[in-house]
Amino acid sequence: MIAVGKRFLFILLLWGGMIVPIYSMGQEINGEGWPIPDLKGLLPYSITIKRIEGVEKVVEKFHTPNGGHVARISGNGKVFAYAVDSDQDPPIDYLLLDPDGYGKFTHKWMAEESYSIPDWISN
DSSP states (O other): OHHHHHHHHHHHHHHHHHHHHHHHTOEEEOTTOOOOOOOTTOOOSEEEEEEETTEEEEEEEEEOTTSOEEEEEEETTEEEEEEEESSSSSSOSEEEEOSSSSSOOOEEEETTOOOOOOGGGGO
């Protein structure tokens, strides 16, 4: 009986250890999607194009009317993220990500977190 209890405790600790990193990543998920920045009428002040993981990644940076800036990030012509900053000094405030290609930016990452280009960009 003690061996079963130890095994249960071990599994519980392992499971708990998996939850903590997910919680501490600073990521928020909104199933309805976060509102994306309105870039209508704005012209990019910078455009960067790089080839990463077989994807042509384009980052277009825009100044916002309130003194901040937004970067629209696309891969192979498909927009998958927006980096939002209320001022023009690093770090960014947050990054919105469309993880599945449905046009909903459901993941919100904090400034210190990194992200990968979603798989749907390559399809």
